[in-house]
Amino acid sequence: MNKKGITIIELLVSISLVSIVLLLLLRVMFSLNNINNASNYASSDEISRTTIIKNIENDFLNFKLKDLEINKLANKTEINLFYENNTEEKIIIKEKELTYKDTYSLETNKAYYDLEPVIIKQALDEDYYLIMIKIKVLMEDEKDAEKDDIVLTYVGLKNNNEDNTN
Amino acid sequence: MKKGFALLETMIAIAFLAGALLLLYSTFSGLVLNAKKNYLYDxxxxxxxxxxxxxxxxxxxxxxxxxxxxxxxxxxxxxxxxxxxxxxxxxxxxxxxxxxxxxxxxxxxxxxxxxxxxxxxxxxxxxxxxxxxxxxxxxxxxxx
Structure with a gap:
């Protein structure tokens, strides 16, 4: 009898074992690819997001945010920030960039800033007020994640003669 | 006459593959956990x-x-x-x-x-x- 070669059963078992391993590997690769796509935003723009939030919030705390107003223009939105030391700063929002003292550009291709920020101004009680600014980061063809938005908050003490709320 | 697959060969092959998959899975789990921490924490x-x-x-x-x-x-x-x-x-x-x-x-x-x-x-x-x-x-x- 010829002892060379392999039997068909050996072949089938080998192929099925290899295909199971390959299927699992493929699944792992797809998952890793999804994480990589998500982290593409995280790595290139998350640093900008963290820097923007930190810089603005530090100014809120150091100079005490008093009030703000929004100007909606053709291709951009401006948020004028008024501080208690009578200084004024501006957040300028364009689709692919945000400016607060420095300009930060969105590097992720599919991401863009929403030109309609959500502003909340309300009294917490008779002494304190809350101001929140939410600048959404929208993604083309993908579900927006609130976690990627630029959310700025400030809790301030009302001056005696002023009401900082609507 | 030698036919088919020896049971021992099959078991050794499966044990080897299972070990390799377990190693891959544990590495992958660690990656996913770290990604989750960065995303949800602080x-x-x-x-x-x-x-x-x-x-x-x-x-x-x-x-x-x-x-x-x-x-x-x-x-x-x-x-x-x-x-x-x-x-x-x-x-x-x-x-x-x-x-x-x-x-x-x-x-x-x-x-x-x-x-x-x-x-x-x-x-x-x-x-x-x-x-x-x-x-x-x-x-x-x-x-x-």
Whole structure:
């Protein structure tokens, strides 16, 4: 009898074992690819997001945010920030960039800033007020994640003669 | 006449493949866990929210003074902040927690607390759970 070669059963078992391993590997690769796509935003723009939030919030705390107003223009939105030391700063929002003292550009291709920020101004009680600014980061063809938005908050003490709320 | 596959060969091949897959899976699990931690824990926006909540609680004298290791602070007195900040739960914990003190907690909170460093001069820690995108995000700040 010829002892060379392999039997068909050996072949089938080998192929099925290899295909199971390959299927699992493929699944792992797809998952890793999804994480990589998500982290593409995280790595290139998350640093900008963290820097923007930190810089603005530090100014809120150091100079005490008093009030703000929004100007909606053709291709951009401006948020004028008024501080208690009578200084004024501006957040300028364009689709692919945000400016607060420095300009930060969105590097992720599919991401863009929403030109309609959500502003909340309300009294917490008779002494304190809350101001929140939410600048959404929208993604083309993908579900927006609130976690990627630029959310700025400030809790301030009302001056005696002023009401900082609507 | 030699036919088919020896049982021993098959078992050895399967054992080898299983070992390789287990190694791959454990590496992959570690990657996913680290990605999850970066995503859910101590986001910069949430850290500032936590700071303001702490300041407001201190000003309004709403920080409990009992010696319990972990206490929950109700949102009743700070409803507006809780609603606007999307706060799910507020906890006041000892800065350094023992293992047995964490046993009764929800697994996501326990994972977060296990992730925290014990370095710092604070006695207590304010831990806030935020409900954003149907996920639990956590941030903490030291309380003196």
């Amino acid at each position: 986001d910069v926006a949430n850290i500032y929210k936590t700071y303001y909540v702490k300041e407001y609680l201190e000003i309004k004298d709403l920080i409990p003074s009992s010696n319990e290791a972990i206490q929950e602070i109700s949102c009743t007195e700070i409803e507006s902040l809780c609603t606007n900040f999307k706060i799910k739960k507020i906890y006041l914990t000892n800065y350094v927690l023992k293992e047995e003190e964490k046993n009764t907690l929800a697994s996501s909170l326990k994972d977060y607390l296990n992730n925290l460093s014990d370095a710092g001069d604070y006695l207590k820690r304010l831990v806030i759970e935020y409900d954003i995108d149907n996920n639990s995000f956590y941030a903490n700040i030291g309380v003196e």
